[in-house]
Amino acid sequence: MRDWQPFLGLPLWVWLFVFPTLLALYCLWQGPKAAQFLRPVWRFLDKVYNAAGVIAACFMVLILLLIIGQMIARWSNLTFPGSTEYAGYSMAATSFFALAYTLTHGGHIRVSVLLNLNDHTKFWLDALAMFIAAITATYFARYAIKTNVMSEMLNDRTQGQDFVPEWLLTFFGMFANAPSKWGDMWAQTASEWVYTPVWLPQLPMSIGTVLLAIAIWDYLTRLLALRETQIKGEILE
Template sequence: MRDWPDLMGLPLWGWLFVLPMVLVLLCAWRPASLRRLLTPVWAVLDRLYLLGGGLSAVFMVLILVIIVFQMIARWSGLPFPGSTEFAGYAMAATSFFALAYALNRGSHIRVSIFLNLNPFTHRWLDFFATLTAAIVATYFARYAVRTNIFSKLLNDRTQGQDMVPEGLLSALAMFVTPPGQWGALWAETGSDWVFTPIWVPQLPMSIGTILLAVALWDNLTRMAATGISRIRSEAVE
């Protein structure tokens, strides 16, 4: 963890691993108090997971729209450069935005044979499995964000034919630019189309993995405070 920088006087791994684990232990120690304190936070997080699922559905519909336009372009003989790449980006966004929402709906594959032995093994194995998944997902999220940052620093561009307007890149850059610099940002923005920077399609990966890591730590706190897993069991009819 030598490449994990300090943030506000605390190593990044402390923010990502130690503090969430401390919160989980506090929930196990004082469940009633922490339930009252965290209930509003849980409600906000549930809306975030639902928003991620909604975005996933939007990008799934976008895949259909792109395919339809590909068919129309082929029939009419009109060019539609980059359509395959855009469909791939939408497919990746569909998968990553849905991770947290699908987790809480029991849509992820879970091997539950040992969980069903008895209530004791169910509770503790479920807790340690969720803890392991939270740690792995947090590592994944951290390095997904790091990959996103490196792609931006290297100005890595697509090798396909897909192009996007510069205005779209400036609109996305506003989220990481101080408001006082927005005027200069748009003053330097042209009207040309440029090859897609790799960090743009990587954004859903970073956001989706962050949501997944948050959802897993969230499930741990709820499990410690209520004794019930937030993840719904899969039902096959």
């Protein structure tokens, strides 16, 4: 963890691993009292997961529209440059934005053979599995963001035929710069279309993995505070 830079005076790994673990231990210790304290946070996070699911659904609809556009272009003897790349980006965005929503609605495959031995073993094995998953997802999220940053630093561009308007890059760049720089950024923005920088389609990966890590830590605290898993699979009739 030598490359985990300090954040607000503490190494980043302390914020990402130590503090969430302490919060989980607090939930295990206090139980219902911790649940009462965290319930407003849980309600807010549920809305965030649902919003991510809606965004994933929108990207899925976008894939359909791109396919229809490709069909119309083929029938009209027209070209639709970059359509394959746009569809690939949309598919990746659908997958990553749906991670947290799918987890919280019991859509992920969970092997429960050992969990069914008895209630006591089930609780501790479930908590251990959730803790390991939270650690793994947090690592994944951290390095997804690092990949995003490296792509921007190297100014890596797509090798396909897809283009994006320059103002779109400026819009997303605002979130990585201080408000005092926004005026200069827009003043230097042209109305041209440029090759897609790789960091742009990588953004859903970073956002989706961060939401997944938060969701696993979140449902770990719910499990420890309420003494039973809150991940309920949807029953289809």
